Amino acid sequence: MYEEPYKWVEAVGNRRTYLDEQFKEGAPVVGVTCERGILLMTMSKGTPKLYEIYDRLALGGMGHPADLEKLRFNLLEMAHVEGFNRSASDVTGGRLVKYGMAPAIKQAFEEVFKAPFIVKILLAELGQKSGKDGFLTINYDGTFEEKSQYAVLAATSAVEQKMAGYLREQSLASLADAVGASIRTWAVGDRAQRRALDEGEGHDEAGTGPDQQATDSETLYAYLRRCIAEKTVECALLDRHVQGPSKYRALGVDELKTLLPNGLSPSLL
C-alpha cells in the first residue's frame, strides 16, 4: 500500500494531521532561565508533566501520558547508564536528544505501519556556570531545536510563537519574576489554543472577541484564576543554589504561594 513514494508521503502527511489533532487540548509548557536556575511550569489535571531526568536535566512534556512515560524511561535509562559508566559531566541534553531521543521519535513517526509517539518534549539543562543554561525542544516528528533563554511547548507553532513573543518582553531576573512571567505566558498559550479549538468547532463568537486577544496582565490573571480552580499548577526548578549534585526540586504549595503573582493561589496542589 505504501510501497509507492507518493503514497508514503501522503501517509506521513495524514499522520501529521492526526498528530496535530492530538495536541489541541494539551497544556502548554514554559521553561525560563533566571538567576536562581531554570524554571519549568505547566498546569495539569492530575498526571504530572514535569520530571527530573538527571542531576542537571529536567523534562516537560505534552501529549499522551503513556508515550511520555515510555520516552521518559528511555531518557532516564540512557542518562543513568552513561553517568555511571562515564561521568555526570558526560550526561548532556544535547547528547541525549541528538543521538538518543530524536532519532527514535523520528523513526516512530516515519514508520507508518506503527503507532507514532504522541509527544512534544522540552528538555532543560542547567549549565555549570550561569549563562550556560540551555533548552532543547523535540517535536513529534523528531525535529529538535536548541534555545538558550527560554523555550515553550504548545499545540501549534503559531501558539508557540505567540508565547515566545510575550515572554521576550518579560523580566526574568528573580525566581518570582520567572514564576510570574511563566504563568502569564502559559495563559497566553492556553487561551490561544482554546480560541483555535472554539473556532474549529464553529464557536466563532466564543473565541474572536477582543477579550480573547488581550494579553494585558489583568485579563491573563482573571483567566488564570479560572484555570487554577480546576487544574494543578506545576512548577519545578533546576536550582543552582542547591548543595550536592542533584539540582532538581519541585516547588511546593507554600513556596508557590509566596511566588505566584497577583494573589493567585495554587489551591488544588
Next chain:
Amino acid sequence: MGMQSDFYQLLKEQGHVFGVPSQAPRGQELTTATTILAFKYRDGVLVAGDRRATAGNMVMYDRTDKVLEIDRHSVMAIAGVPATAYEMARILEHSFKYFRRTQLQELSFEGKLRALSKLLKDNVPAALAGTGAVVPIFVGYDFEQEAAKIYFYDILGAEFEGADYAVSGSGSPTIRGILHYVNTWGEQPLSAMPEEQATVQALRLLTSAAEFDSATGGVNREAGLYPVIKFITASGVRTMPDAQLKPLFETKVSRHV
C-alpha cells in the same frame, strides 16, 4: 512488561559484571582501608573515618575518603578493598537516584539497606577469593520511623543494626572496647552528647585506633589532614569542615597524646 526501577538489574542486562572472583598474584598485597565508626549522638548519627589506605606494609594514600555520601540522607563508610567499595558506592548512588527519578518517590530506608545487602551478597565470590572484601557501615535517615539509623555488615551481606554504635576495619577492635566503656560508664551516654562533644569523641577514638593500628592514619597537622566526619539528621548529610576540626583537635585531643 513492567517498568524498570532497579538500576543494578539494568546494569547487569547491559553486561556489567560485579563480584567476579580473581586470584591475587602470590606476594601481591591489595590496597585496603581501615578504621570507620558510627554512633548515635543527640541530634542524629555521627560517622567518621580515617584517611589512610594501605597495601601490606605500604601506605598507599593518606587522603582517602572512606565516608561516602550516597544521597542527601545516607552515607556508606567503607573498610576493605577500596576498588570494590567505590564501585559499590557508585552503584548505590545511581540506584537510589534512578529509583527516585523513575518512581517519583524516594527509595525507602529498608530498600536502601536491601540494595547494599544484595551487592555484598553478589560480591561474596570476590571477597572469599581475597580480592574484594568490603565490610561497610551504612547510615541513613529513616523517614518512616523518624530516626537516623546505623547498620553494619559482614562480608557475606548479613546486616545488623547498631543500636548505639558500630565499627569496622582493622583498627576497630581497639575502639570497640572504648565505645562500650564510654557509652556504659561515661558521664553521659553517646546518644546524649551534643555535636561538638561527639566530634571530640570521634577524633579521640580515631587517634586511639591510629596509635595501635598501623593501617589507620592519625591526624597529620603539618599536612592539614583530619578524619572525615559527617552528621546524618532529618535535614540531611553534613560534613564537618577541617577548619572546625582543627581547633577541636588542638584543644581537646592533641594534649592527651
